[in-house]
Amino acid sequence: GENVEQHPSTLSVQEGDSAVIKCTYSDSASNYFPWYKQELGKRPQLIIDIRSNVGEKKDQRIAVTLNKTAKHFSLHITETQPEDSAVYFCAARPGGGNKLTFGTGTQLKVEL
Amino acid sequence: NAGVTQTPKFRILKIGQSMTLQCAQDMNHNYMYWYRQDPGMGLKLIYYSVGAGITDKGEVPNGYNVSRSTTEDFPLRLELAAPSQTSVYFCASSDSSGGNLDTQYFGPGTRLTVL
Numbered sequence: 001g002e003n004v005e006q007h008p009s010t011l012s013v014q015e016g017d018s019a020v021i022k023c024t025y026s027d028s029a030s031n032y033f034p035w036y037k038q039e040l041g042k043r044p045q046l047i048i049d050i051r052s053n054v055g056e057k058k059d060q061r062i063a064v065t066l067n068k069t070a071k072h073f074s075l076h077i078t079e080t081q082p083e084d085s086a087v088y089f090c091a092a093r094p095g096g097g098n099k100l101t102f103g104t105g106t107q108l109k110v111e112l
Numbered sequence: 113n114a115g116v117t118q119t120p121k122f123r124i125l126k127i128g129q130s131m132t133l134q135c136a137q138d139m140n141h142n143y144m145y146w147y148r149q150d151p152g153m154g155l156k157l158i159y160y161s162v163g164a165g166i167t168d169k170g171e172v173p174n175g176y177n178v179s180r181s182t183t184e185d186f187p188l189r190l191e192l193a194a195p196s197q198t199s200v201y202f203c204a205s206s207d208s209s210g211g212n213l214d215t216q217y218f219g220p221g222t223r224l225t226v227l
Contacts, residue, residue, distance in 0.1 A: 043202060043219060043221055049214060099157055100216065
């Protein structure tokens with residue numbers, strides 16, 4: 001089955017800096033890659049996603065890039081703010097269904 | 113729309129007890145899922161359903177059972193609770209129509225402790 005690895009497990013940045021979280025996947029048939037943000041004690045919420053026919057997608061301060069050849073994708077957050085502090089999860093969906101395999105999460109802390 | 117709702121929010125069980133975690137959605141989504149989230153870990157899929165009357169195992173189904181008699185409800189049953197089932201359980205749903213199969217919407221979670 002699909003295996004998703006996520007790095008780093010923790011990330012601390014200064015307010016205004018950029019943050020990058022990276023994920024690799026194993027199944028070359030995976031075709032959908034969402035990113036979820038989970039605040040403490042809350043439910044995961046989708047913040048951005050990308051499909052395998054696209055190399056990059058941007059939404060305001062958040063962007064995701066996908067390298068199908070290398071089987072990795074990354075989340076980029078620019079101009080970080082304290083409210084960006086949360087756990088971020090990447091996921092991959094193998095082709096032919098809608099089951100997601102999640103990474104183990106990255107705890108992002110934005111310091112003032 | 114209330115979205116995806118779960119009850120209870122918290123529960124403490126004794127080893128060997130049984131319980132049902134409730135999940136409901138009012139978005140007319142045909143796909144529903146149960147995940148567990150252990151501390152410091154990602155979400156692991158327990159069971160999922162592609163429509164009423166159809167369920168299938170996910171990555172970690174042992175010790176759990178599900179049923180899907182209606183589009184709206186997808187309860188998760190623990191028959192003989194074990195400490196290893198201490199976790200936060202999330203229900204999610206998604207819609208396969210209109211090419212929007214991808215986005216999964218999560219409920220608020222149930223925090224279960226087995227002692």
